[in-house]
Amino acid sequence: MTLLERILARVEKPARYVGGELNAIVKDWRRVPVRIAFAFPDVYEVGMSHLGLHILYHVVNSRDDALMERVFAPWTDMEGEMRAHGLPLFSLESQRPLRDFDVIAFTLQYELSYTNVLNMLDLAGIPLESQDRCSEMPLVVVAGGPCAYNPEPLAPFLDAVFLGEGEEAVHDLVDTLRRYGRADRERLLRALAQIPGVYVPRFYRAEYAADGRLERVVPRVDGVPVRVSKRLVRDLDRAPFPVRPIVPYLETVHDRAVLEVFRGCTRGCRFCQAGAIYRPVREKSLETLLAQAEELVRHTGYNELSLASLSTTDYSAIKKLLETLVERYRDERVSVSLPSLRVDAFAVELARAVQEVRKSGLTFAPEAGSQRLRNVINKQVAEEDLLRTVEAAFRAGWLRVKLYFMLGLPGETIDDVEGIAKLARLVLAKGRECGVPKGRLSVTVSTSSFVPKPHTPFQWEPQAPLEVLRERQRFLQDRLKGKGLVYRWHDPETSFLEAVFARGDRRLAPVLRRAVELGCRLDGWRECFQFDRWLQAFTAVGVEPGAYAYRKYRYEDVLPWDHLGTGVDRDFLVAEHVRALAGEITQDCRDEACVGCGVCPNLDIVPRLLGVGKDVPG
Amino acid sequence: MYRVRIAYRQEGPARYVSHLDVMRAFERAARRASLPLAYSSGFNPRPKITFAAPLAVGMSGCREYVDFELEKELDPAEVLDRLRENMPGGLVPYRAQAVAKGPSLMSLVQRNRYLAVGEAPEGMDQETVAAGLERFLACGEITVERQSAKGLRRKNIRPGIHSLAARLEGGKLYLTMELKAGSAGNVRPDEVIAALGRELPLLPDVFVFLRTALLGGDGRLLWDMKGDVDG
Numbered sequence: 001m002t003l004l005e006r007i008l009a010r011v012e013k014p015a016r017y018v019g020g021e022l023n024a025i026v027k028d029w030r031r032v033p034v035r036i037a038f039a040f041p042d043v044y045e046v047g048m049s050h051l052g053l054h055i056l057y058h059v060v061n062s063r064d065d066a067l068m069e070r071v072f073a074p075w076t077d078m079e080g081e082m083r084a085h086g087l088p089l090f091s092l093e094s095q096r097p098l099r100d101f102d103v104i105a106f107t108l109q110y111e112l113s114y115t116n117v118l119n120m121l122d123l124a125g126i127p128l129e130s131q132d133r134c135s136e137m138p139l140v141v142v143a144g145g146p147c148a149y150n151p152e153p154l155a156p157f158l159d160a161v162f163l164g165e166g167e168e169a170v171h172d173l174v175d176t177l178r179r180y181g182r183a184d185r186e187r188l189l190r191a192l193a194q195i196p197g198v199y200v201p202r203f204y205r206a207e208y209a210a211d212g213r214l215e216r217v218v219p220r221v222d223g224v225p226v227r228v229s230k231r232l233v234r235d236l237d238r239a240p241f242p243v244r245p246i247v248p249y250l251e252t253v254h255d256r257a258v259l260e261v262f263r264g265c266t267r268g269c270r271f272c273q274a275g276a277i278y279r280p281v282r283e284k285s286l287e288t289l290l291a292q293a294e295e296l297v298r299h300t301g302y303n304e305l306s307l308a309s310l311s312t313t314d315y316s317a318i319k320k321l322l323e324t325l326v327e328r329y330r331d332e333r334v335s336v337s338l339p340s341l342r343v344d345a346f347a348v349e350l351a352r353a354v355q356e357v358r359k360s361g362l363t364f365a366p367e368a369g370s371q372r373l374r375n376v377i378n379k380q381v382a383e384e385d386l387l388r389t390v391e392a393a394f395r396a397g398w399l400r401v402k403l404y405f406m407l408g409l410p411g412e413t414i415d416d417v418e419g420i421a422k423l424a425r426l427v428l429a430k431g432r433e434c435g436v437p438k439g440r441l442s443v444t445v446s447t448s449s450f451v452p453k454p455h456t457p458f459q460w461e462p463q464a465p466l467e468v469l470r471e472r473q474r475f476l477q478d479r480l481k482g483k484g485l486v487y488r489w490h491d492p493e494t495s496f497l498e499a500v501f502a503r504g505d506r507r508l509a510p511v512l513r514r515a516v517e518l519g520c521r522l523d524g525w526r527e528c529f530q531f532d533r534w535l536q537a538f539t540a541v542g543v544e545p546g547a548y549a550y551r552k553y554r555y556e557d558v559l560p561w562d563h564l565g566t567g568v569d570r571d572f573l574v575a576e577h578v579r580a581l582a583g584e585i586t587q588d589c590r591d592e593a594c595v596g597c598g599v600c601p602n603l604d605i606v607p608r609l610l611g612v613g614k615d616v617p618g
Numbered sequence: 619m620y621r622v623r624i625a626y627r628q629e630g631p632a633r634y635v636s637h638l639d640v641m642r643a644f645e646r647a648a649r650r651a652s653l654p655l656a657y658s659s660g661f662n663p664r665p666k667i668t669f670a671a672p673l674a675v676g677m678s679g680c681r682e683y684v685d686f687e688l689e690k691e692l693d694p695a696e697v698l699d700r701l702r703e704n705m706p707g708g709l710v711p712y713r714a715q716a717v718a719k720g721p722s723l724m725s726l727v728q729r730n731r732y733l734a735v736g737e738a739p740e741g742m743d744q745e746t747v748a749a750g751l752e753r754f755l756a757c758g759e760i761t762v763e764r765q766s767a768k769g770l771r772r773k774n775i776r777p778g779i780h781s782l783a784a785r786l787e788g789g790k791l792y793l794t795m796e797l798k799a800g801s802a803g804n805v806r807p808d809e810v811i812a813a814l815g816r817e818l819p820l821l822p823d824v825f826v827f828l829r830t831a832l833l834g835g836d837g838r839l840l841w842d843m844k845g846d847v848d849g
Contacts, residue, residue, distance in 0.1 A: 001736070001824050008634060009676050009823060015639065020631025022646075022706035249635040249643055249706070301646030301704070332649065333663060 004095070007081040015250050016044035017078060019070070019092030022247040023299065025057070026093045027067040034066040034177050036103040037091050041116035042524065044072045048246065049254035051308065052107055052145065056166055058242035066174045069093035069101075073116040073522065074123070082123060089124040098124035102177055103140050106158075108147035111501035112494060112523040114154060117143075118516045121157070128513065129156045130202055133185070140182065140192070142173070149230075149277055150454040150561035152217075153501050153508035155201035160192045162199075163564060164230030164277075165263075167239050169197050193224045197231035199564060200224065206506050206560075214505055217563045229565040230277070234605055236263060237288045243295035247302070256304035256337065257296045261289060261321070265310035266590035266607070268597075269367070270378045270580050271406065273453035274310055277566045279599040280607040281590065286317045293325055297334055305329070306337045313342045313350055314590065316610035322353050340365065343381045348392040361400035362393050368409055369419025375583045376411055378576075383423065390427050394434035400442045401427055407472045407489075408450040408464030410580065417472050420445060421479035428484050444486040447476065449495035453502050454561045455568065457576035460553040463499040466492050493531045494523065499549035505560035508548070510541045569598030619656055620688045622697045623723075625713040625841060628679040632708025637672035643709055644684055651700035656687040670723040670832050670840060671730065671799060674806065677827040683840055685723050713841070726843060728835040729780060730799045732807040736825035738791040742818075747784045747791070750818035755782060762809045775813065778805035791820075796833070 008014040019026075029035065038056060040047030047053060053070070060068035069091035074082060082089070088097040098104055104126070106117050118128055121141065127133050130141070143151060144162040151161045162169050172195045180188045193200040205220040219226060233239045241260065248255075264281035265274065284292075293305060305325065307315075315321065325336045336354045341347040343364050351362060366381045368374045374381060390401050405420050424445045431441040449469050452461045464472075469492035480487035501508060515537035522528035538545050553559060555574055562570075572595075579586060589595045590609065600606055628640065635643070645665055648655055657663040666687035673679045686697065694714035701711045754760070760776040778798030785792040793814075797805040812822050832840045 001826055005826070006823060013636075014634040014675065015631070015636070018631040018634050020707050022643075247646060247706070249632070249639045251639065251642070298650065301649040303645075303649070333657060333665075334649075 003085055003087060007078070007085060007087065011077045011081060012075060013044075013250060016072065017074070017092070019095075021249055023244045024093060024246050025061045025067070027061070029067070029094065029096075032065060032067045034103075034174050035101045036060055036066065036068045036105055036174075037071050037098055037101040038068050039071050039098070039104050039106045039117075039120055040073070041106055041108075041113040041120060042073050042110075042522070043075055044248070045250060045252045047072045048248045048250075048252045050107065050109065051258050051260060052166070054242040054245040054258075055240070056105075056170055057246070058244075059167055059170055059240050060174065062240065063171075063174060065178065067093075068105075069096075071098060071120070073113075073120055076522065076528065079119075079123065079521075089120055099126060099137070099139070101139055102182055103142060103173065106141070106143040107145040108143050108151065108154070109145050110524060111147060111498045112529075114147075114501060114512055115516050115521045115523055117154065118157060118512060119521045122516070130159050131156070133159070140185075140188065142192075144169075146273060146277060147502075149273075149564055149566060150502065150504070151199070151201065152206070152506050152560045153504040153512060155206075155506045156509045157512075158201055159189060160198050160200050162231070163197045163228055164566075165232045167233050169195065169231045172196075172198075190221075190223070197228065199228040204563065214558050214560055216558055217560070227563050227565055229603070230567060232567075232603060232605070233263070233282070235608065236260075236282050236284045241292055243292055244299040245296075247300050254306065255302075256306045257300045257302040258306050258308050259289060259293050259296060260284070261307050261309045261312050261315050261318075263309065264607070266314065266588050267311060267380075268378050268576075268586050268588065268595065270376075270457040270576055271367075271409065271450060271453070273456050276455050276568055278310065279566070279568060279597060280605060282608040283316060283610050285610065286321060289321055290324060294328075297329060297332070303333060304335050304337055306339060308339055311340070311342060312338050313340075313347050318350060319353075322350055326353055343385050343389050345389055345392045348389055348396060351393070351398075352396050361402055362390075362398050363402040363404065364389065365404035366423065367404065367406050368412075368416060369405060369421075369423055370416045372583060373409055373412060373416045373419070375585050376580050377406075377409055378580070378585055380585060380588070383426070386423065387426060387430055390430050391434060394431050394436050399431075399436055399440045400444070401431070402444040402446060403427065405445065405447045406450045407447045407476075408469050410450075410458060410461045412450075412464070412472075414472070414475065417475055418479070420447070421476060424480060424485060431484070438483065441484045442486060443484060444488065445476065445480055446488045447473065448490045449492050451495055451498045451502055454559070455566045455573070457573045457580055459503070459559065459573065460555065460557075460577060462550045462552045463496065465550065466496055469495070491526070491529070494529060496545070496549055497523070497531075497534060500545045501548075503551070503560065504548055507543060511537050511543050514540050565602075567599040567603045569596075569602070572597045619719065620691045621717050621719060622686045622688060622692070622694050623715050623717045623841075624684050624686065624698065624701065624711045626682050626684065626705075626709060626711040628673060628682055628709055630708040632706070633673075633676060633678045635708075636675050637669070640673070640709065641667065641669065643706060647701055647704045647706070647709075648686065650704040651697075653686065653697060653700060654688050654690040654692065656689045668723055671727045673829055674808075674827075677732075677807075677829060679829040681831050681839070681841070682829070683723055683832060685717065715841075723840065726834050726840055727799045727832050729796050729833040729837070730807075730829055731794070731796045731831035731833065733828045733830050734793040734795070734807055734811055734825045735828075736791055736811075737821060738786055738789055739819050739821065742786065742791070744786050747786055747818065750814070751782060751784055754814055754817045755779070760813050762813055764809075775805045775809060778803050779810060782810065793825075794830075799832070 071091045140159040142160045148161050176191050180191045203221045203224045206217045207215045262283040264278045266281050367379045428443045452458045473489045518533045655665040668685045670683040698714035759774045780796040782795045
């Protein structure tokens, strides 16, 4: 019995660590020169639900000269066993230590996974800081994902950061490794910095004023770009898509086949980072989607096909797509699902099409409790729309409605919070009016806390203080009592840390290191999150976290991510911020005139919408 | 309605997969294989796939069984071929037969046969092993502690140990055992090893377990109890 076998006999869910799933790819290391480990800084069930993993796994493993294997953050019991027995972190496919790979590629989906990045490197026996990884440890640690648009808190730990979509950039990574090898690290990093969209933090210097303000982040060597701009895929119909994704044995967070319908979003909600960084919208054609759906169903055997995007019901041919898929797979009992619904009767009609039998619950996201505040955030949902929509849902047989809101939005007052409770009661009353049995009718309100994110119009805004967020949660707890009403909320402490690191700079790196030393990891998991340890880490390093979360930036201030670009003009963000404060809305760029965000001219691209100027099918 | 019984091995990485996940893996494989599955009726139709007995996480099995109910008649050999092409590694179907509608697979299982293999402690010889085994089996009562929802419960497993034999070879100890199965009086092989540790100096956590057979009350293999189907 091997050491690993003995350890696996003692841990929860050992299937997390052994691989061997359907469609997993195990290659012969002797025949493959470039070896990449895709490192997801959370547990298996979360990481395997991430579409980006499946895409890059497919792209890299399609090459004969490269392989990609997977590694996830071990749960606490596994970490304890690994540390007790000196077993270094290993990949699932070949069970090799991470040290043996050429590249460790992290995806940064969430600020609270940063401690897992450091902890995984430590578990792998890899020096945490880029400068300490020398000729004896010649691998490169790279990162991508939404948080890569401000990777500064992780700057000393990362060798290279990939901005934007990775389908094409990952080929450049493999080619560069083949061409330069990794023996001469400096030369390799120089070459990586030449790839469009790649930021090598160590070639840049952050300069601070005497009062601590960031003055600039500038190249400290010649030949690297002053500003790094994101990569993107122009035509998703031609982009590689994983129609043979790995099908886990374990039940994952999103346990279904995922079909990406389009990328980008035209709605322009001002708090939304995804809406900003994935611009412009690029739809796949109906033919591509139907063909990919067919392959996905055949190769996975899932009983559910999820149509993924930032706002799937906005797809130009959504009705036709849904009807075709539902009809085609009905006999095989493969259901089709929509991850979220926009607030209108059309969405309910679509939901009816996909949920023919089971009417579990419908979720809508008005995000703010008053029309005034919805205008501020540019979420174009009117109260009448919501009530008409839920009426249609109740009449169609749904019993439960879930409503998502954010607390602490810029300019929020207690009246706006009161508006959330009022709205919930109106929805409940509508349910009664529609004759939903009292015992079965339920309206759930769920609130998260607003986190100002880089590259959005709200990037200059402070987060609401913890006490204010707690007070508003208590307010809603009081107002949302009664039969049929349920209130759920997120811990504001995690949102606070999210805000600190989302808008953080390089001075936070020692805090991360200290937090990991103090035992912080898996911070996104309630049972593991230790806020007091975090505060201890900030104190030990002498950094005031509130200075990051609560800071209101001026337009002339230098932001820690100003040297990294999404293609959206800074002037547009300023204009949007000004409009937000004035309560003015901005149109959807799908069907109105161009709103002038700058992405298309800056990146020399156009939005790809089906049938623009023609009749749209469905 | 047609019922096809499949014998399969569960090995390699699949031994770390829980019973619930094995069930889902077969369901997905059947869908990939386009088997004409029969479904339960109701709001949430489930395919009619039933297993003989759950295998504990960490254990391999070389004669596990699953029954598929099909809407259309299909040659069992065809079912087997299609499934084999569509299973993830570690779940390996290898025989198929048509069975008559009858008692559920699960209700037929009365005994499990296991093989446990582990490192023998330094200096252990065949005589010591034989003597230890004899003392162990001579006990009228062998109590083990089990964690249940109501807390720690003590249980006598001796009546559930139908047979136990040992062989020492190449520094390894091979234990074969036939243990009672079912909802009442089920005995687990790791419990037997732990209890045997009172008579022999064993290292309980170095054993690997393989379930080698599922048996009916008369000691016949489940596979041979195919009811009144022709052929």
